[in-house]
Amino acid sequence: MTIEITDKTYNGEFVKKIEEIGGKDFHKCMQCGTCTGSCPMTYRMDISPRKIIHLSKFGLKEKVSGYNTAWICASCHSCEVRCPRSIDIPKIMEAIRQVTLRQNINYIEPSEISEDILHDLPQIALVGCFRKHTS
Amino acid sequence: MDICYYPGCTLKTKAKNLNLSTISSLANLDIEAKELSRWNCCGVVPSLASDDLLRLIAPVRNLARAKEEGYSQILTVCSMCYQTLAMANQIMQEDMEKRDIINNFMEEEGDYSGEVKVVHLLGFLRDEVGWDRLKIAVKIPLVGLKVAPYYGCTLIRPRQVGIEPLESLTLFRDFITAIGGIPVDFPSSTECCSSYQVVSNPEISDEVSSGILKSAEEWGADILISSCPLCEYNLGLRKREKKELPTLYFTQILALSLGLDEGSINLELNSDSAINFFKEKFKDVLC
Secondary structure (H helix, E strand, O other): OOOOOOOOOOOHHHHHHHHHHHOOHHHHOOOOOHHHHHOOOHHHOOOOHHHHHHHHHOOOHHHHHHOOHHHHOOOOOHHHHHOOOOOOHHHHHHHHHHHHHOOOOOOOOHHHOOHHHHHHOOHHHHHHHHHHHOO | OEEEEOOOOHHHOOOHHHHHHHHHHHHHOOOEEEEOOOOOOOOOOOOOOOOOOHHHHHHHHHHHHHHHOOOOEEEEOOHHHHHHHHHHHHHHHHOHHHHHHHHHHOOOOOOOOOOOEEEEHHHHHHHHHOHHHHHHHOOOOOOOOEEEEOOOOOOOOOHHHOOOOOOOOOHHHHHHHHOOOEEOOOOOOOOOOOOOHHHHOHHHHHHHHHHHHHHHHHOOOOEEEEOOHHHHHHHHHOOOOOOOOOEEEHHHHHHHHOOOOHHHHOHHHOOHHHHHHHHHHOOOOOO
8 A cells, every 4th residue: 555645645634633632642653553453343444543543643634534444443442451652542533533524424324224223223322323423 | 228220221122131130130139229310311422532522411411410319329230321421420520621611511410520439230249249148149050051251342441431450350250150150251252342333334243243252152151141232232132144152131140040030031132042042041940
C-alpha cells in the first residue's frame, strides 16, 4: 500500500477535531502494533488500528474516514488496556466516527433494517448500534 | 437486606430470563431486589467523545434518582448497563467541570457527584452474600458440569470500571465452584463477541461468536455462561446453521442450583441447544 504524504495532504482541521474529541494522546503512538495484535476484529478491517492511528497523525482525513476500521471497532477496549503508551485508542476510533457522523452521514440506515431482524434483536443491540453508527 | 436494583430495558423484554432468575435467586438468599422506582434506559454504550455530555444524562439520571431514594449502592446484572453506569459515575466523581454542566442541565434531579456505588451481581454475591453462604444455600450442586465463564468486554474493561483486575479474574471461577460446577478457563473468555456489530456487520459477528464458542468447547466446556443479553444473543440465541455449545445466563444456573422452579429460570427463552442440554441433564429437576 503506497500512500502519498505531502504538505498538501495534511488536513490540520481533521487532526484538531480528533484531538478535541478523542484527546491528543494518539500523537504519542510509537507504532508498536500491540493494538492490532489485541484487536479481535483486525482481520476484517481495511487497515489495522496501528495504521489508522498513523494516518490520523498525518492528517489524512479522506483515507482515515474511507476505511472501515473505526466502524468495525466495537469499543471492546482490548487495545487500550494493553497499549504501552496508555493511549485510549477506542476514544480515537470514536473521534474518527464522529467526524463523519457530525456531517450527518450515517454508517447504517435504521430504516433499511428488515422487520424480522428488528424483532429478533435485543434492544441493547439496536440502541448501541444507532448510538455508534448513526448521527 | 434489600438493594436498589436497576434492571435495564432488555431485562424487561428480551432477557426476562436474566431478570427473573436474578430476582428469584436473590429472594432465595433473603435479599430483596428493590427496583429503582423510576428509571430510564442507561444509553447502552458510553459515549467516548470528550465533548459529548448529552449522552451522560441518561445514566446519571438513574444514579441521581438512586441517591434521592436514599441508596448508597445500585445493583445491575446486565454487563452493558454496568459499564455505562459505572463510567458515567466515574466522570461525575472525577471531572468537576463536566459534573457542574450536567447538574445544571438536570432540572428535576438533585445535584449528583458520584455518591452511589455501581455494583454488579457477581461482585455483590462475593462481597455481600459470600461464597461460603452461597455454598450452604445450594440445594442442587451442579456436580461435574464444566462451565466456561464468558466475561466479554464490558464487565472488565476499561480497567478503571472493571468488576475485578484483568490480571486476576476469579469472580466467575469462584461463583461456579460455589454452586458445585467445574470452571473451565478458555482463551476467548475476555474477547469481544462483536457487540452491536451484529446489526451493522452480522457476518463478522457470526464469525467472532462462533470462534468464542469453539474455543470454550475445545477447552472442554459443557456450557458457557455470561451476564449480558447482547453476548447471549450473539453467542446463543442468534440462529446459526451449526449447532453449538449451549449458553445460559449465570443467574440461570444459580437459580437452578438453588433449587428454584422453572418459572424462575425461564429456560424457554434460551437457545434450543441450551434447552435440550438442560432438559436432558437435569430431567429429574426440571419437570
